Amino acid sequence: MKTRFIFHILLMTAVVFLASCVKEGPAGVAGADGKDGVDGVDGSDGTVTCLACHSGTTILAAQFEYASSVHKAGVNVAYAGGRASCAECHSSEGFIEYQTNGSVDSDISMPSAINCETCHVLHTTFTYTDFMLRADDPVALKINGNALDLGDASNLCVNCHQARTAEPNTAAPGETFRITSTHYGPHHGPQANILAGIGFAEIAGPLDYPTQGTSKHLEQASCTVCHMGDYTAKQGGHTWSPSLASCNACHETASFDYGGVQFDTEEKLIVLRDLLIDKGVVAGDDVDGYHPVTGTYTMVLAQAYYNWVGIEEDRSLGVHNPQYVNALLTNTIEAVKAVK
Template identity: 40%
Template sequence: MKNYLFLIFAFSLAIMMGLTSCEGKDGSIGPEGPAGPTGQTGEGTQNCVLCHGSSQLIAAKQFQWEHSVHATGGHYERNQTSCAGCHTSQGFLERIETMSDQGVTAADIEDPLPQNCYTCHQIHRTYTAADWAFTQEDPVTLWEGGQTVDLGKANLCISCHQSRVVSPALPDPSTGGLVNIQTTRYGPHHGPQGVMLPGLNGYEVAGPQPYENSAHTLLLANNTSKACIVCHMGTAQATESGGHTFRVISEGGDINTDACVACHPVAADVEALVEDRQAQIEEKIAELEQLLADRGLYDIAKGQNSKGDYTGHEAGALYNLKFVEEDKSRGVHNFKYAYALLTNSIAALQ
């Protein structure tokens, strides 16, 4: 409530400043006003009304966003140089401007903000509808693996939702080798969805399952499909899912099947498909966790690996486990690839 009052206050103040700067001759107060007929007091503010008027344009999106994990997750406190490029709004804008190596910011970000309207849209740059353009739409060269991926509008998402560089690196699965792991959080970090959807960079050890991709890769991982946005920003179901909540599944567990209907016309069918595939992935995850635990490499309760020497296949199996777990869709993004990584890792450890 306090926030709203403040915003209303700030907004009225800015409108007044807008008025002044539009009628003034030198334009020295506030940001340069929008282009508009000159000489008549207040004409310029018509551009403000384009977005801030009585329409729901902004209000509905704000309300949805407030219920998204981007707003509520709380991890924007990760404002250190190596984290802020994905975890804070300011850090992200700095890194896409400077294109710094691995997204490291020059300094810790003060007063960090989570991903918000300004992170993704070019708000208040022209004061026209062009401000809705994204801040980042270029194809993304993945930090881990180095391939360039082009998901069109969803390049925005995968600028952050990609693996971080794993250290130490994994050996080539066909040659093997020892890996000395000195962290209990070995793996691709928490948001590798942009790598899972196109089916890249798992530890592809040979085994019973071929490395293939699911239909979603072909249909939804290309530069005309909108990729992530199709499923995660489907028709908004109030603040439960869809739109700027960025959720496919509500906190109560309901799938926003409106986002799937173009390809899966029967809601009950796609719900059953998700349940079936997620159950298969969960079973494989449990099996692989147990195998790693049996070797003293994994603490199932803590979800952490142990430090020390691993064979290449052990480290690769651990990486694959983390990759599929951290993707969090449990097979929806790219079932065949996730299933093959787990199944072949299990076979390699047996």
Template identity: 50%
Template sequence: MKRKQFKTWLLLLSVAAIFAACEGPAGIAGLNGENGANGTDGVDGTDGNATCLACHSGETKANIDAQFSMSVHSSGINAVDYAGGRASCAACHSHQGFVQFANTGEVLGNITNPTAWECATCHGLHETMEATDYALRLKEPINPIFDKTVTMDLKGNSNLCANCHQSRRGEPALTNPGEDTFNISSSHWGPHHGAQANVVAGIGFAEIAGSVEYPTAGEAKHLNQASCTGCHMAEFDTEEGEGGHSWKPSLLACNTCHDASNTDFNYGGVRTDVGAKLEVLRDELVRLGVVGYAEEEIYELNEETGIIELVTLPGEYHVNPGVYPTVQARAFFNYVGLDEDRSLGAHNPKYVKALLQNTIEAVEAEPTPAP
């Protein structure tokens, strides 16, 4: 009997000890002792889903999807069908290729069933879960394809764009230094379509000596104050359908930055001036035989007369493969690269104007080839 009583008291003491651990400093004087003082309240943390819902809420996600549907990136019409499956091109021309490249630094082989870009192409897993963590797969400065010895930094999130929107080739004086002639080996030779990062950063084109001094690389206003995301991903303008995930440049952002009220992107007449200079350079390259112009003739039914007629369609300018003086090949590199940048100088006005003026001066001094 005494042993049972001892066990009962031991059990009660254990329970009392448990309650004592949960009480304040006063503890328990006995089984009926006073409650201890309340502990200090902790600081409420941020709701676990607050940051997530900023992007992943139903309404926000639906708006992003709607904006993305306005971009050519969503259809892939300009890239996927042609090059999305080829290992040498897939890193930028398909969703699967870009993810492989981001994860491994290369594309491991041809893509059997390439698809267009989607949310998960650019966005992977979050790292910090903070509001500024957009889980971009690539956001560090890059060593560009055309020259691995240099670093191209488009500032923060814009570096993601630079991985694809860069020159695939170096200009002739970089790849063939000291040579007087250069072989333009194919109709596709040049920086490759869309080397916008080169233009914004102010590097990678053929900086031919001339009357205009080249600005220091990395000092462009659009590189340091706006860059890719500042102009192309500004707050979405519902009236104009610009900005956000449409990636269409925002005129509202342009006017806000420049404190202007323009109705187009021709701020200060830059695009008019650059467009005119591109035509002058093109015509000089036509004179030298580097660039040609071809019209296409097809037979087409005249619906009014019911007669099939020979119709001449508008032609296109194209490079004529061949061996040319190096300065002429460098001039074509600048022409096609700036033409396919498609901003008509807006991405980096001072750099583009210097390139064009100096290049025009160089080709104007070249003699017309004998017939």
């Protein structure tokens, strides 16, 4: 219904505007007619600009790709998309309000999944440039307020795919740290932090941490380069699945496990998790999942948990920043082993 209404308004404004206005006195009194108004200016032909997008297969192609994406599935929209504190990342309405006003004022009663209009401004100038992104400026990171600039459309992604909580010794420096919730951690999508090498607990150990900003995937690739390359083999484009074709522009590899990095990362994640179970910081199993045990811990154990869960939930298994992740896991494992 709303859609039809918009269409009618748009069609009406598109009609060539040539009428002149005539002033009349109130009914019954029949005063003298007023002077004729000035002729209006011809409107532009509305349908032409609509067709810049609403013709051909541009929209359809993006819709087909988007249809298979997790953004469209919006699996957590019902759970988190309506809450004012979560909506900026978990619903279309929330993201648009946050990007427009800088905050989400109140809970959203009928939140919807991320869609074309969430990311593209659409129906603003009614030309093709309305595909411009709603937000692609550098993003002030939630953990420290510093701006991160990925240098392209990927800044859009950083708004949502970043850590929400700083590592323990930054959040509350001290000898010990209290984990107060079984949901404790950086939050599920810290991909931008891993890619940029910012914000995890850089515990000292056998490996040096790479200098911030020097990761090859930060310098040369980006979220959109790997996740939104040309759509091929059901990957890339608006599916947001990373595409092998995009890797092959730089590496010869038949899988994402280039150089065995994903395999190695997965092994180290298991070693670290089992050490944390031994220390009583983590509980759970493969069926029900793993969670932290609430309690007060030596700082390094709380940091180790943060690193473990954050790298786990980044879910690229090291690909986003191979050197940084390897240094974090190697040093964290050594540090946890040393805790008496």
